[in-house]
């Protein structure tokens with residue numbers, strides 16, 4: 001089956017500096033693929049290139065089989081960017097914000113019955129149906145994030161791209177997000193998401209792709225099934241540090257005199273060690 005997203009040797013520059021240095025990534029229909037990696041490793045840039053926001057300078061990036069620069073069928077995509085706001089300060093209710101997610105489908109025609117039903121379903125999926133008439137200004141950060149996800153879901157996209165959907169979201173909201181993604185997979189959607197930790201999404205993920213310095217450093221298939229003998233993913237090495245010296249569960253040896261470190265070999269500070277997992 002043709003991949004939904006396919007990157008082959010993709011390079012991209014920002015501010016005149018290379019940020020993606022030859023990324024290979026394939027996301028097939030119905031898969032959930034997570035991009036992981038240290039700050040600045042290129043995760044958001046890879047996602048933004050995929051949704052056509054960052055130009056590709058080399059290699060090949062295809063969306064639903066079409067080169068991204070020729071791809072026009074953006075209604076097939078629902079995108080939740082990193083750290084964005086729902087309204088940019090303009091007063092709006094949750095229902096109004098989520099209705100905007102139907103724009104790509106209905107254009108400027110008034111909302112029809114099917115549109116309203118899709119908006120209600122999306123609000124219900126993220127657990128905010130009872131707040132539909134409230135102003136988004138009255139929401140917490142985590143609830144705000146759920147509204148943005150509902151806006152993407154309202155378009156009933158075949159592909160959902162989420163950049164750090166768990167950022168600033170408490171455990172209860174993370175569980176709601178996991179249920180929401182499960183519902184999307186049940187209806188046949190494909191998901192690409194940027195994460196710092198797999199958290200409650202771990203069991204849903206088909207492939208974890210770890211980026212470092214704009215390249216794929218490691219790929220872990222079905223991280224939820226990973227047993228002994230596989231080096232831990234970033235947040236595991238950060239959140240559950242093994243004894244300072246001696247053998248690690250995945251077979252790594254920590255050199256004497258060194259504490260826990262991230263995949264790039266940098267010392268991991270106490271804040272990272274308190275991550276959720």
Ligand SMILES: Nc1ncnc2c1ncn2[C@@H]1O[C@H](COP(=O)(O)OP(=O)(O)OP(=O)(O)O)[C@@H](O)[C@H]1O
Nearest residue numbers: 014015016019037038039040041042043044045046
């Ligand atoms: N608009 C920009 N202009 C110049 N450089 C940029 C721009 N946006 C990002 N970069 C640089 O590109 C690199 C990759 O950034 P990117 O946001 O893709 O990383 P990331 O892996 O998503 O990081 P984080 O985990 O912090 O969100 C970083 O070195 C960053 O400073």
